[in-house]
Amino acid sequence: MKTILRSQELSCPSCVAKIEKALKNLDGVQEATVHFNTGRIEVEHDPERVKAETLVAAVKSAGYEARVSAF
């Protein structure tokens, strides 16, 4: 299932790799792509094993506030 997160705080392009790795290291996440320019984060994950709130928390631990978005 694909969840879209949006973060307004991405300020250094190096945070792209940081956030992607933080998300991909979660059990149940298959793919994570961070679009620096627009702050959009696409996560492919198994909803049974990891919920949207966990994704948001993972991004937070990398240092960035994010919220779930419909599109």
Added chain:
Amino acid sequence: MAGLKTRLQDIKQRRELLLITSGSLIIAALAATHLFSFAAAGRWLYAAAAIAAGWDIALRAWNSLRNRHVSIELLVTIAASGALLIGEVWEAAAVTFLFILGAYLEARTLTRTRKVLEELLDLAPMQAVVIRDGRELEVAPYEVAVGETVLVRPGGRIPVDGEVIDGRSVVDESAITGEPMPEVKTAGAAVFAGTINQEGLLWVRATGVGADTTLARIIRRVEEAQEEKAPTQRFIERFARWYTPFIIALSAVAFLITRNVELALTLLVIGCPGALVISTPVSVVAGIGRAAQRGILIKGGEYLENSGKISIVALDKTGTITRGRPQVTEIIALQNVPQLASAVVPAGETAASLPDQAAGVLYWAAIAEGGSEHPLARAVRLAAEEQFGPLPPADEFETFTGKGVRAVYGNVEILVGNQEFLQEMEVTITPELQEHLRELRSRGHTAVAVALNGQPGGVLGISDPLRESSPSMIRKLREAGVRRIVMLTGDDELTARAIAAEAGIEEVRASLLPEEKLDAIRELQRSGQVVAMVGDGINDAPALAAADIGIAMGAGGTDVAIETADIALIADDLHKIPEAIRISRATMRNIRQNVVVALATVTLLLAGVLLGEVHMAGGMLVHEASVLLVILNGMRLLRI
């Protein structure tokens, strides 16, 4: 204490708190050392400042390390810790403080460049009221199913794309269609998600929901354009990926060679080529965002770059230079045509009353044009229906593309079309007919001949007037540096030239079939020039696709145009064309400025550190300043 804990949890507030703490400690240390000559206390205060700001950086460095990622925070942590260890407390404090200050300022300013997207996203309401089992239920807009009925209260935002099934109101659609005047909506009217319902209650049947709405398409298009990596950006990112490990290696080597710990640590501080990597994206995001705010949806970096280089603009006539709503403005009946006096109708039908011969011309022409979707046919039908009411359908009907129509009604064979068409159908072309046709065309009308039973009957003058904004738009295009402006049309030469002259266009290619418009574009491109074509997204699709930049006008509400045109202009406003060129050029200039600043900074910093002229605090200061400079420069685009 609980309040403090929540404060620390929120990233933004934590950053602010640490900034204030660290900053105050540094000021205290400065005072102690220089005002009170209490150097020892000063050193402890510096150390405290470094730890206050540093522990947060170290935490994030650790989190990233656990994910097997070497982050810039790690480099700063090592540099600051190393500085503390060798007793350089001022450097440690300054570096950590500046790093957090930089992050804080960068976040705030970059947010501003992303605000256009935010504003578009904010148009989507959070709630929708859907009617299920006779009850009103509040749900998220994307939870509404297609076909369900949604209730929109006055003042509320419409949550879905749909059709009004009941109610009456006035809706502000400017965000989606660019129409500044609110539209009246009653049963049967189409509405868009994100528009504002002003006065009355509306019951809407959902046809598009969530990602399937025009609003979502516009947002996605702006996003895709902002995210697309222009070639310059991809190159810079590849460069950045080896820059950081290179700096780490260089730092290690420098330490081994010179045994100068501070030099090695300072190199770590400039390990992230921040300004360089941000240089292109910040301008692209701001430029595309600004254009979107002005109702210009640019597809991406490549089109941004090319728009700046446009030298030839090809314009479709109907609907672009002209209003696209042709009207019958003149009806001329030729002398001595018997059928015009009395409408002979099939047995059993009532004869239409034809007040005069001119009306007869219109009447017969309209019957013949009954089956045609061509805009000219519609103009004729509209005029006739206004005068006679609903028209009887023809018994036989045949279209000849680009030439005319043939129909039979009762015992009358009707031909409507241009002179060549009538000649082909073996109608005698009288000098009188020719003269009327020529005269109408020389005045910018489309002249259409009507023949009954092989004899010329009359002429219709259909006029599609110039938009008032056309002449000034053409002028602005030339001012923007466009060297050649060409009008393409399926209309005939004389008519086309009359309109072109009024608009100020010198080059005209007339009587073009759709494929010939495509050929015209290719021919213009042959000189290696960048050719833009402006037209209606649907009918001119092939030519628009062939052009280097296809510009669709009035795209708001037309999903096809939004998705496929290289530049989609939401409103039906000609002045957006030179504006699009202007914004593109400004964005390209901005990118070049940023890249120069970033490159200069990276080289100067590297040289400075290696020559021993620049130290940790200075290096961090220059680095952060260059990033901010680049972002602020990019933000200038938001105001052009």
